[in-house]
Amino acid sequence: MQPTFSSSRILLPVRPWFIFFSLIGAALLNFLPTAHWPGMPDWVALVLCFWSVREFRRVGMGWAFVLGLVMDVADGAVLGQHCFAYVLLAYVSASLSRRLLWFPLFQQALQVMPLLVAAQVIQALMRLAVGADFPGWGYFIGPLIATLLWIPATFILLLPQYRPVHQDPNRPI
């Protein structure tokens, strides 16, 4: 696996426990009191989208569904609201992954933006359809900030997979 398909640098294989802990860490970030600040991104959606693009064989709709349930309970939202949005997000990102990774990071972020916005809009539509109140436009700024965070998130989440640039060819195995 490469950072992008056009890169010549080869990555180490991903460790499953790192995926697991990054998803749990994203949920923890969502639980922080900062989640009430306007424009805070949905960390779980961002990390889930990232791993669905990168490792769609390991992180798929099952993970999305479980994380959605957890977020629904933690938020006090209606059960199924996050599940629906996350499952769709995981499916579309997985189907985009073969194309997405040919682009440089900034263009990747631009293509991910509609997915993250859609995940938020779907949730808003589901709740508005059953009579909730409009949460204000600040609710839709979160995904835009998450788009900007796509580039640093890629660096951080791929960090354990980079191998040193200068390898010693004579090292004893």
Added chain:
Amino acid sequence: MAGIDHAPPPFFKQGPAPLALLTFYIAISLAIFVVDLRFRSLDLLRQSIALIVDPVQRIAQTPGSLVDYAATYLQGMRALQSENNELKHAKLTSAPDLERVAQLESENGRLRKLLEVKEREKAKGQVAQILYTARDPFSRKVIVDKGQQSGIIAGQPTIDEAGVVGQVTRVFAFSAEITLITDKDQAVPVQIVRSGQRSVVFGLGNGQLELRYMPTNADIQVGDVLVTSGLDGVYLPGFPVAKVVNIERDSAYSFARIFCLPVAGVENFGEVMVLDRRQPLPPAPPAAASRGTVGGEGGRLNKRRAMNAN
């Protein structure tokens, strides 16, 4: 060549097709969305997930509460002293009323007994700490630190030192969810203190409340205080709920738009008191069965009322 009949070994085990999986998960999501919203029968699932999520959430809230704690700890001695003085002063000013409350209550009880009216219920409850606000931006809910373990049940009213805060809507093992009165369409039956008129106040979802279905010429002014009327069997009568801040009387509509602000510190963090459930109200009288007897009575009453109005 026995092996030729065999199917080739599955080199690439991929599980079900993605589209099939998507359909499956989406169907489940939509099903639990509808069931949770309409039938409320998934509370057991929610409680069991909350059993795992709730401790993690409390841990995540710790940094914030530590910062709060440090801020109050480092608050100057002078600030605390002045607050202490203010509290003492407030206690002294309310002393004349409070000291006579016990005597007034016993007198009220005696008089009610003489009149053979049912005695007023006493308010009892337990203090709970607000842990955090629920993250859901579509509703207004807070989580408190008492749950099934402390005997909290859904439906209990909650007050703070100034007035009504809300109502317990979901109970977990060690925590409970309180829906604030400012939540959209959360209704509280109220009475206007000045005129004694009864109505229902609804949350608007933006921190305000609205008194609905009051005629344009209703006797209501800015600054009127609304207290619970106790007609619903949930809230005890007499707790302050809201204060009228704005009245729009437009003769194009048959009802006035009356906006109120909650009296209690509804959106602030702190401690609340979860009141015990009220004793059940006496059963409602049976609906008018025959028009001949009861209807006639009602008609006469209506006529008398009309005469009084004239």
